[in-house]
Amino acid sequence: MNKILELREKRAKAWEAAKAFLDTKRGTDGLVSPEDTATYEKMEADVVALGKEIDRLEKQEALDRELSKPLNTPLTGKPAVPGMETKTGRASDEYRKAFWNAMRTRAGEGLDPIVKNALQIGTDSEGGYLVPDEFERTLVEALDEENIFRRLAKVITTSSGDRKIPVVASKGTASWIDEEGAILDSDDSFGQVSIGAYKLGTMIKVSEELLNDSVFPLEAYISREFARRIGSKEEEAFFTGDGSGKPTGILAVTGGAQVGVTTAGAAAITIEEVLDLFYSLKAPYRNKAVFVMNDATVKAIRKLKDGNGQYLWQPSLQAGTPDTILNRPLYTSAYVPAIAATAKTIVFGDFSYYWVADRQGRVFKRLNELYAATGQVGFVATQRVDGKLILPEAIKVLQQKA
Structure with a gap:
C-alpha cells in the first residue's frame, strides 16, 4: 500500500x-x-x-519526481523543416544557453560575440538580464509550492507599472410600474481599483568553486532558494501588507477584507462564531470559499462540535486534498495571526477576488567584485509585484474581541 x-x-x-x-x-x-x-x-x-x-x-x-526527470530530452520528433515554428526571444534555446553562460562566467570574460548578441534580447534597463522564459516558468512553479496564496488568488501579468481594474460598486434594480407609467432609471455605478508594482528582491552568494563546477545544478539551486525567500515575503504581504511600499493584504485595516464576526472572548472561538462567519459570506462566494488560519487556531477549532455531535474539522483521506471545516477546504499560513485580543484569526472567502499582478519578468544580476575577497559571487533577483482585494465582500474575517 x-x-x-x-x-x-x-x-x-x-x-x-x-x-x-x-x-x-x-x-x-x-x-x-x-x-x-x-x-x-x-x-x-x-x-x-x-x-x-x-x-x-x-x-x-x-x-x-522533479529530480528523476531526464537531464537530456531524447530526440523523438522529426528534424526541423523550413517553416516549422521555433521559439524566439527569451524563450529560445540560444538565449537560455547564453544566459547561464553569462551567469557562470565573470562579466565580459569568455563570452564570444554570438553569446553577447543573444543576451541583447533580454538586457534590462537596470543592467541585469531578464530571466529566460523556461527559467521563469520554473521559478513560478516553485513559488506555487512554497506559497499557498498564489494557488488560491488570481494571478495576472501586466506590462505596465499601473493597471486599473473596473469594479461594479453598486447594481441597479428593477421596479414595478403602473400601466403606462414611466420606467425609472436605475444604473449600475462603477469604481476602479488600481494595481501598481512594488519591488521585491533578494541576493544569493555562491562560492567560485561551486559556480565553476559544471556538475553543480546552478539552475535548480537558484530556483528553489529564490522561491523560498520570495514566496515567504510575498505571502506575508498578501496577508498583512499595509499598501505602503508593499501590496495591500487581506487583513489590512484599509483595503482589506470585511470583518464578518467579532468574537465574544479575546482568547477563544465558539462553534456559533465559526458558523456566523460562514454565513456572513454571501452564498455565491461560499461555493468557492476556503478557510485560512494559523496552525494554533486549527488546534482550537478541532475541539468544536456542531449540534449533531459532529466535529467541525474533518481530516483529508485523499492525497493532495486539504482538510475541511464545514465541508470547505482548510489551509494554514504562519502569516495569519494566532488567537489573541483584536487579532484577525480566521479568513474565509473566495480568494480569486484577490488579484496578484506580476510586472513583466524577473530580473537577474551577477555581482563579481562585491564578494571577491571571500571567493564568492553574488546573484541578485528582483521582481515587481502588487496585490489587492478587488471585491472586499468576497472575503470575510473573524476578529477576536479587544
Missing part, C-alpha cells in the same frame, strides 16, 4: 480515537479532568504529527 495513503488512514483512525476518548471522558458538567485533558492533547499531537509527516512525504515525492 502507498505509504502516504497508509499514513492518511492511520491519521483518520487516530482522530476518531481521540474524538471517542474525549466523548467518553466528559463529566456530567461537560468538563474533562486535567489528567484526561493531557491524554487527549497527546492523542491530538499524534494526529498533528502524522499530518506533518504526510506533508513532508508529499513534498519529498514531488521533489523525487
Whole structure:
C-alpha cells in the first residue's frame, strides 16, 4: 500500500480515537479532568504529527519526481523543416544557453560575440538580464509550492507599472410600474481599483568553486532558494501588507477584507462564531470559499462540535486534498495571526477576488567584485509585484474581541 495513503488512514483512525476518548471522558458538567485533558492533547499531537509527516512525504515525492526527470530530452520528433515554428526571444534555446553562460562566467570574460548578441534580447534597463522564459516558468512553479496564496488568488501579468481594474460598486434594480407609467432609471455605478508594482528582491552568494563546477545544478539551486525567500515575503504581504511600499493584504485595516464576526472572548472561538462567519459570506462566494488560519487556531477549532455531535474539522483521506471545516477546504499560513485580543484569526472567502499582478519578468544580476575577497559571487533577483482585494465582500474575517 502507498505509504502516504497508509499514513492518511492511520491519521483518520487516530482522530476518531481521540474524538471517542474525549466523548467518553466528559463529566456530567461537560468538563474533562486535567489528567484526561493531557491524554487527549497527546492523542491530538499524534494526529498533528502524522499530518506533518504526510506533508513532508508529499513534498519529498514531488521533489523525487522533479529530480528523476531526464537531464537530456531524447530526440523523438522529426528534424526541423523550413517553416516549422521555433521559439524566439527569451524563450529560445540560444538565449537560455547564453544566459547561464553569462551567469557562470565573470562579466565580459569568455563570452564570444554570438553569446553577447543573444543576451541583447533580454538586457534590462537596470543592467541585469531578464530571466529566460523556461527559467521563469520554473521559478513560478516553485513559488506555487512554497506559497499557498498564489494557488488560491488570481494571478495576472501586466506590462505596465499601473493597471486599473473596473469594479461594479453598486447594481441597479428593477421596479414595478403602473400601466403606462414611466420606467425609472436605475444604473449600475462603477469604481476602479488600481494595481501598481512594488519591488521585491533578494541576493544569493555562491562560492567560485561551486559556480565553476559544471556538475553543480546552478539552475535548480537558484530556483528553489529564490522561491523560498520570495514566496515567504510575498505571502506575508498578501496577508498583512499595509499598501505602503508593499501590496495591500487581506487583513489590512484599509483595503482589506470585511470583518464578518467579532468574537465574544479575546482568547477563544465558539462553534456559533465559526458558523456566523460562514454565513456572513454571501452564498455565491461560499461555493468557492476556503478557510485560512494559523496552525494554533486549527488546534482550537478541532475541539468544536456542531449540534449533531459532529466535529467541525474533518481530516483529508485523499492525497493532495486539504482538510475541511464545514465541508470547505482548510489551509494554514504562519502569516495569519494566532488567537489573541483584536487579532484577525480566521479568513474565509473566495480568494480569486484577490488579484496578484506580476510586472513583466524577473530580473537577474551577477555581482563579481562585491564578494571577491571571500571567493564568492553574488546573484541578485528582483521582481515587481502588487496585490489587492478587488471585491472586499468576497472575503470575510473573524476578529477576536479587544
